[in-house]
Amino acid sequence: MITELADSDAGSIHWHGLAVSVGSQVLVAPQSGSAHAGRLLAVMGPSGAGKSVLLHALAGLAPARAVVSGSVWGSPDAESVGVAEGNMALMEQDVPFFSELTPRETIRFAAELEGLSGAAAAKEAAALVRRVGLEHVADRKVGERYLGGTGQGLSGGEQRRLALACAIAGERHESLPSTPAFSSHCRAKTLLADEPTTGLDTFQAAEVVQLLRELGIARNCATIMTIHQPRSSVWGMIDDVLLLGPGGRAVYSGPTSAVLTYIAGLGHECPREGVNPADFLIDLISVHTGSTAAAEEDMCRIARLAGACAAQGEPRQAACFLPSTSSDSGSKRTLLPARRLSELRAFCLLFGRAWMQTSRDKATNFARLVATAGLGFIFGAQFGTFDSAEALSAGSISSRVALLSFGCISMAFIGEMRALDRFAKEKKVIGRERAACHYSGATYVAAKALAELPSDGLFACLFALIVHLRCGLRTPLLDLAGLCGLIALACAALGLAIGAAVPNGERAMATGVPVMSLHMLTGIIDPAGSAAHQPSGVMLTLRALSPIRYALEALCHAELDGAKLQRSPGEAAKLGGLAMASSGDAVLARLGITRSYREAVLGLVALLALHLLAAMIIMAFFQPSFRRARAGRRAQLVPLRC
Numbered sequence: 130m131i132t133e134l135a136d137s138d139a140g141s142i143h144w145h146g147l148a149v150s151v152g153s154q155v156l157v158a159p160q161s162g163s164a165h166a167g168r169l170l171a172v173m174g175p176s177g178a179g180k181s182v183l184l185h186a187l188a189g190l191a192p193a194r195a196v197v198s199g200s201v202w203g204s205p206d207a208e209s210v211g212v213a214e215g216n217m218a219l220m221e222q223d224v225p226f227f228s229e230l231t232p233r234e235t236i237r238f239a240a241e242l243e244g245l246s247g248a249a250a251a252k253e254a255a256a257l258v259r260r261v262g263l264e265h266v267a268d269r270k271v272g273e274r275y276l277g278g279t280g281q282g283l284s285g286g287e288q289r290r291l292a293l294a295c296a297i298a299g300e301r302h303e304s305l306p307s308t309p310a311f312s313s314h315c316r317a318k319t320l321l322a323d324e325p326t327t328g329l330d331t332f333q334a335a336e337v338v339q340l341l342r343e344l345g346i347a348r349n350c351a352t353i354m355t356i357h358q359p360r361s362s363v364w365g366m367i368d369d370v371l372l373l374g375p376g377g378r379a380v381y382s383g384p385t386s387a388v389l390t391y392i393a394g395l396g397h398e399c400p401r402e403g404v405n406p407a408d409f410l411i412d413l414i415s416v417h418t419g420s421t422a423a424a425e426e427d428m429c430r431i432a433r434l435a436g437a438c439a440a441q442g443e444p445r446q447a448a449c450f451l452p453s454t455s456s457d458s459g460s461k462r463t464l465l466p467a468r469r470l471s472e473l474r475a476f477c478l479l480f481g482r483a484w485m486q487t488s489r490d491k492a493t494n495f496a497r498l499v500a501t502a503g504l505g506f507i508f509g510a511q512f513g514t515f516d517s518a519e520a521l522s523a524g525s526i527s528s529r530v531a532l533l534s535f536g537c538i539s540m541a542f543i544g545e546m547r548a549l550d551r552f553a554k555e556k557k558v559i560g561r562e563r564a565a566c567h568y569s570g571a572t573y574v575a576a577k578a579l580a581e582l583p584s585d586g587l588f589a590c591l592f593a594l595i596v597h598l599r600c601g602l603r604t605p606l607l608d609l610a611g612l613c614g615l616i617a618l619a620c621a622a623l624g625l626a627i628g629a630a631v632p633n634g635e636r637a638m639a640t641g642v643p644v645m646s647l648h649m650l651t652g653i654i655d656p657a658g659s660a661a662h663q664p665s666g667v668m669l670t671l672r673a674l675s676p677i678r679y680a681l682e683a684l685c686h687a688e689l690d691g692a693k694l695q696r697s698p699g700e701a702a703k704l705g706g707l708a709m710a711s712s713g714d715a716v717l718a719r720l721g722i723t724r725s726y727r728e729a730v731l732g733l734v735a736l737l738a739l740h741l742l743a744a745m746i747i748m749a750f751f752q753p754s755f756r757r758a759r760a761g762r763r764a765q766l767v768p769l770r771c
């Protein structure tokens with residue numbers, strides 16, 4: 130669908146009666162306003178006033194369980210604006226990047242997600258790198274933190290510039306017709322920046338705000354940012370200001386140049402000498418918590434200011450008009466339709482990014498290599514070398530089963546933890562991209578699994594190789610390596626499913642460790658053969674879901690199937706439940722292993738598939754912290770399904 134805009138209003142956005150609440154708590158009180166093309170609007174207010182919630186509501190997003198009402202529109206004819214519609218870009222507070230990609234690659238990826246071809250995206254990335262002043266670090270890894278003179282990583286200010294470039298990457302769409310009425314600026318997105326200066330020093334903060342302002346002017350588009358308390362240098366760059374008091378009540382909305390006169394008219398004169406107007410205004414709408422009397426006085430003052438603002442009506446809250454239902458609005462401009470990549474194209478892009486992130490992280494890969502190989506050697510030292518006689522020594526059975534159990538558990542834990550860690554780091558980036566409906570959760574999980582899980586499997590195979598060489602197990606090397614790889618894959622997939630369900634790294638760990646402990650508890654086989662009884666009910670179900678159980682049963686089969694046992698004199702006393710067993714098959718029976726080798730392997734493969742499927746379903750149904758709210762005459766929550 131191509132929506133047409135009136136010439137005079139292109140690049141501005143308006144809202145009417147916009148309000149956000151959760152249950153009976155009002156996060157943003159109903160309000161109307163506008164942000165004008167080429168002008169920078171700052172949403173200011175004390176902490177918790179609702180600045181971020183308002184910004185997200187303007188972007189068509191709502192916190193979980195929140196109800197959004199009101200209208201947001203881009204022109205009298207444009208009914209719907211937002212990040213999901215492709216005509217707004219939201220620069221979230223503190224969203225990390227993929228650390229192994231360079232800024233140039235990161236911008237290029239963002240442009241390709243917007244639908245540009247590889248060549249066009251590369252051209253766009255080169256231009257944007259120059260435009261936002263990142264040429265000197267364009268081909269350096271983004272990194273996880275700034276490492277000073279080592280040439281690694283970007284500073285906080287550079288990361289904000291990169292976020293800005295990503296937000297506007299790909300907005301000039303080549304496939305759209307080029308007509309005089311279709312100049313580049315009408316295709317620019319409204320830029321919404323949530324606290325773009327947080328954590329930056331005065332100089333860097335001013336530079337980032339200056340860049341935001343310049344981009345808004347050059348693209349002839351409204352720019353809105355939330356800001357806590359701008360310093361004088363930043364205050365001077367702000368064209369319009371929306372002051373929000375506690376409860377998201379508007380206290381002033383209009384030109385920055387008029388705010389002090391307006392507030393003075395209400396009896397609050399700013400002592401101009403040496404006072405930053407922003408400090409004065411924030412003090413005026415903040416509630417002091419020191420004493421009840423002072424807090425009450427502050428609340429009364431803020432209520433009076435909010436009442437005065439409301440009494441001014443919409444003219445004080447900037448020029449605002451309701452969306453027209455007529456399609457005849459004279460001169461027309463064209464707004465970009467919402468775009469969505471094909472799932473295949475999105476899969477290829479996501480696979481490429483995940484592959485780069487995994488394969489380029491040499492330090493982590495080297496550490497994994499050393500740790501996995503070291504673990505194999507320590508297993509060898511702990512269990513020693515089993516004799517390679519035709520018949521197995523009965524006394525070695527419990528050691529063999531113990532070795533296989535500990536090996537299985539180690540590979541399972543490593544696989545799951547690694548997946549949880551990687552997923553937690555990406556969660557915010559994915560949330561931002563999914564809010565813009567660039568790809569589905571299933572596509573993300575599929576691409577990630579294909580790019581990352583093979584390396585988990587390979588490290589587990591290396592462990593198996595070393596253990597096989599050091600311990601001389603009867604299990605053929607291919608079986609040992611295959612089963613170690615498979616258990617690592619199944620548990621890495623489990624890590625993906627848990628990572629998809631929880632909001633951050635801490636909760637991922639808090640959930641992932643107990644889940645794996647449970648699988649260990651229900652999957653473990655007593656090497657002395659004393660737990661041959663069948664558990665019942667819940668335990669049986671849990672056992673059926675334990676990848677450790679399946680892997681261990683298959684490994685025991687590979688080690689003991691068809692083996693003959695030889696018993697040294699005096700050994701029987703130490704053999705416990707295995708004392709009477711004279712063959713590998715009898716040991717398997719004493720260990721309570723009823724599935725065949727084939728059934729156990731198939732069970733493990735089925736669990737791998739089940740975990741991947743669960744990750745995809747959870748990604749589709751679980752919401753990012755802000756979910757999609759459709760802005761219209763009456764906004765309604767629409768569950769995100771992308």
Ligand SMILES: Nc1ncnc2c1ncn2[C@@H]1O[C@H](COP(=O)(O)OP(=O)(O)OP(=O)(O)O)[C@@H](O)[C@H]1O
Pocket residue numbers: 151156174175176177178179180181182183192193355357
């Ligand atoms: N998902 C949510 N559910 C319930 N309440 C929420 C949710 N998200 C935010 N809030 C509440 O909404 C209010 C406004 O939050 P918001 O993050 O918009 O404040 P802010 O003005 O941006 O503050 P700061 O400057 O500290 O970032 C706060 O009281 C916050 O606790």
